Amino acid sequence: MGLLIKGKWVDQWYGTKATKGKFVRDDSEFRHQIIPRTDDEESHDVPFLAEENRYHLYVSLACPWAHRTLVFRKLKQLENIVSVSCVHPDMLSNGWKFKHETRFSDPQVPTGDPLYHFDFAHQLYTKAMPTYTGRVTVPILWDKKTHTIVSNESADIIRIFNTAFNEITHNSKDFYPVALRSNIDQLNDRIYHTLNNGVYKCGFATTQEAYEEALIPLFSTLDFLEDKLAKQTYLLGEQQTEADWRLFTTLIRFDVVYFNHFKCNLKRLLDYPNLNAYLKRLYETKGISETVNFQHIKRHYYYSHATINPSRIIPTGPNVLFN
Numbered sequence: 001m002g003l004l005i006k007g008k009w010v011d012q013w014y015g016t017k018a019t020k021g022k023f024v025r026d027d028s029e030f031r032h033q034i035i036p037r038t039d040d041e042e043s044h045d046v047p048f049l050a051e052e053n054r055y056h057l058y059v060s061l062a063c064p065w066a067h068r069t070l071v072f073r074k075l076k077q078l079e080n081i082v083s084v085s086c087v088h089p090d091m092l093s094n095g096w097k098f099k100h101e102t103r104f105s106d107p108q109v110p111t112g113d114p115l116y117h118f119d120f121a122h123q124l125y126t127k128a129m130p131t132y133t134g135r136v137t138v139p140i141l142w143d144k145k146t147h148t149i150v151s152n153e154s155a156d157i158i159r160i161f162n163t164a165f166n167e168i169t170h171n172s173k174d175f176y177p178v179a180l181r182s183n184i185d186q187l188n189d190r191i192y193h194t195l196n197n198g199v200y201k202c203g204f205a206t207t208q209e210a211y212e213e214a215l216i217p218l219f220s221t222l223d224f225l226e227d228k229l230a231k232q233t234y235l236l237g238e239q240q241t242e243a244d245w246r247l248f249t250t251l252i253r254f255d256v257v258y259f260n261h262f263k264c265n266l267k268r269l270l271d272y273p274n275l276n277a278y279l280k281r282l283y284e285t286k287g288i289s290e291t292v293n294f295q296h297i298k299r300h301y302y303y304s305h306a307t308i309n310p311s312r313i314i315p316t317g318p319n320v321l322f323n
C-alpha cells in the first residue's frame with residue numbers, strides 16, 4: 001500500500017493523524033470525458049472520442065468502485081468495445097500489481113497489463129503523468145491511442161459508459177434519465193458518504209470516536225433504504241438506475257467483508273428482508289453475477305489490510321448470502 005510522490009513510489013499506509021483518526025478519501029485526479037462520435041468536423045479536435053477498441057479498462061475484481069464500471073460495461077454491452085483486464089487481488093507494498101496466478105483466474109476478466117506488460121498499476125500513472133502525486137487507484141479508463149488515463153473516477157466512468165458509446169452499441173438503456181437526475185444525485189450523495197465510503201470510514205478509522213461517527217449514519221441509511229424498498233422494486237421506483245448499481249457493489253460485499261473486517265456489525269444485510277431481496281434481484285439481473293468474484297473480494301481485503309487483520313486469515317463464511 002502506498003502512493004506516488006512526484007512520480008516516485010512510496011510505501012505508506014493511509015495517514016489519519018491529521019484527521020483525528022478519520023479516513024478521508026482523496027479526490028480523483030483524471031476526470032476527462034469521452035464524447036460521442038458525430039459527423040461534425042469539430043469533433044475531430046476533441047481529445048477523447050467514442051471509438052470501438054480505443055479504450056481499455058483496468059479494474060480490481062475486489063474493488064467496489066471498479067466493480068461499478070464492470071457492471072456498466074455489461075449492462076451497456078460494451079464487452080467488444082472497451083477491453084478489460086484486472087490486477088492481482090493482493091495490494092501490498094507496491095500497490096496494485098498485474099501478476100498472474102492461476103488460482104485467481106477469473107472466467108471473464110484476464111489478469112495483467114496487455115498493453116505495456118507493466119508489473120504495477122503505478123507505472124500506468126507515471127506513463128500518463130511522469131510527475132503524478134497521489135494514490136494509485138482502480139478503476140483506470142485508459143486511452144490506447146494517446147497512451148494516457150481518461151478517467152480514474154468510477155462515478156464518471158459509469159456515466160461515460162451510460163451514453164458515450166450508444167451510437168456504436170445501439171444500446172440506449174439510460175440509467176441516468178433526465179427526469180430522475182436530481183433525485184438520483186440526492187440519493188447517491190447520501191449513499192456515497194454513509195455507505196459506499198462509510199464502510200471504509202468505519203474500517204480504516206483509527207480512533208473509537210471516528211469509527212462510531214461513521215457507524216451510526218451507515219446503519220441509519222440502511223434502515224432508510226429498507227423502508228424505501230418496502231414500497232418499490234428499485235431505489236427510484238420501478239426502473240433500475242445508476243443509484244441501484246452504485247449501491248449494489250457495496251451491498252454485495254457487506255456480509256462477506258464489511259460486517260466483519262470493517263466492523264460494520266450492528267446488523268447483517270441478511271437481517272434486512274427488503275434490502276436482501278433487492279440485492280438478490282440486482283445480482284440476478286442478466287450478466288451481473290458474472291461480474292462478482294468473491295474469491296478476489298475476500299482475498300483482497302483480508303490479505304492486503306494487514307494493519308486490520310495481521311494474521312491474514314480469510315474467514316470461510318458466510319455460507320448464505322440471500323434468503
Ligand SMILES: N[C@@H](CCC(=O)N[C@@H](CS)C(=O)NCC(=O)O)C(=O)O
Nearest residue numbers: 063064065135136137138152153154
Ligand atoms: N474515487 C475513486 C476511488 C477508487 C478507489 O479508492 N479504489 C481503491 C480500491 S477499492 C484503490 O485503488 N485504492 C488504492 C489506494 O487507495 O491506494 C473511484 O470511485 O473511482
